[in-house]
Amino acid sequence: MNRLLPRALMAPAVATLFLWMIVPLVMTLYFSVIRYNLMQPENVGFAGLDNFEYFFTDPSFGSAVMNTLILLGSVIVITVLMGVAIALLIDDPFPGRGLVRVLLISPFFVMPTVNALLWKHMMMNPIYGVLAQVWIFFGLTPIDWLTDFPLGSVTIMVAWQWLPFATLIFITALQSMDRDQLEASRMDGATYLQQLRYLYIPHLGRSVAVVVMIEMIFLLSVFAEIFTTTGGGPGDASTNVAFLIFKQALLNFDAGVASAGALFAVVLANIAAVFLIRLVGKNLD
Numbered sequence: 001m002n003r004l005l006p007r008a009l010m011a012p013a014v015a016t017l018f019l020w021m022i023v024p025l026v027m028t029l030y031f032s033v034i035r036y037n038l039m040q041p042e043n044v045g046f047a048g049l050d051n052f053e054y055f056f057t058d059p060s061f062g063s064a065v066m067n068t069l070i071l072l073g074s075v076i077v078i079t080v081l082m083g084v085a086i087a088l089l090i091d092d093p094f095p096g097r098g099l100v101r102v103l104l105i106s107p108f109f110v111m112p113t114v115n116a117l118l119w120k121h122m123m124m125n126p127i128y129g130v131l132a133q134v135w136i137f138f139g140l141t142p143i144d145w146l147t148d149f150p151l152g153s154v155t156i157m158v159a160w161q162w163l164p165f166a167t168l169i170f171i172t173a174l175q176s177m178d179r180d181q182l183e184a185s186r187m188d189g190a191t192y193l194q195q196l197r198y199l200y201i202p203h204l205g206r207s208v209a210v211v212v213m214i215e216m217i218f219l220l221s222v223f224a225e226i227f228t229t230t231g232g233g234p235g236d237a238s239t240n241v242a243f244l245i246f247k248q249a250l251l252n253f254d255a256g257v258a259s260a261g262a263l264f265a266v267v268l269a270n271i272a273a274v275f276l277i278r279l280v281g282k283n284l285d
Helices: 004-032 050-056 061-089 097-109 112-123 130-137 150-174 179-187 192-203 205-219 224-229 241-251 255-284
Strands: 034-037 040-046
Touching (some): 004 034, 004 255, 050 255, 061 150, 061 205, 112 224, 192 205
16 A cells, blocks of 8 residues: 555656657657648548658758757767866856856856847847957958858857856866865876866766767757758758758648658657767766
């Protein structure tokens, strides 16, 4: 009875969460194997694997997968390296450290759409943007970032928003370091680079694993920044898998092909999760 009562009390919440996950998945599976275009709702029928074939043979598919992997890897590398550097930089006490930490964490709470609009109009505009004014100050021709470097521009926007998250995790991890061990290493003549290699980096191993895992889960679905700034272009230069699914669903009105693409995204996410668990799981033991 002692074991039955807690399970009975948890059953409604567990059942709700299960339905919350399983119903959309079942509907996606259903739509992925039928012919269903929103512009032709009367033309419905079993399509088998035709939707998957159409999605995989889309001319934008290869570019979308490659852009997704490039965006994912670039943002993770930037946030981890810069996050560790910033955390180490503000680890020692100094006047105003609390205010600096608050300012560093603030961008993480900016909505993705607002983040994209800020970078598009305030920073990267080739006429009145901050970067354009810096270029003009040094006598250089301003760069049209969203046209000349669309994927790089999106990478900068996403990395700027996720950098505070990584920094916060690393700052928290550094607070648990053994200060006596650091002081002993200084007394033994260890240089800062030696401390970094043998003390700081090993201590941050678990934190790096957590940051990489969480960012990889969320960055596979980056959409708002692309939709708000580049629209997936020029051409397919900044189209990722999430935006390609959007194009099939709301631009081509093909719910069947979009559902097939959604299932591909689920498989891609699971492959990434398995890879991460094997790669960084040792750091979480």
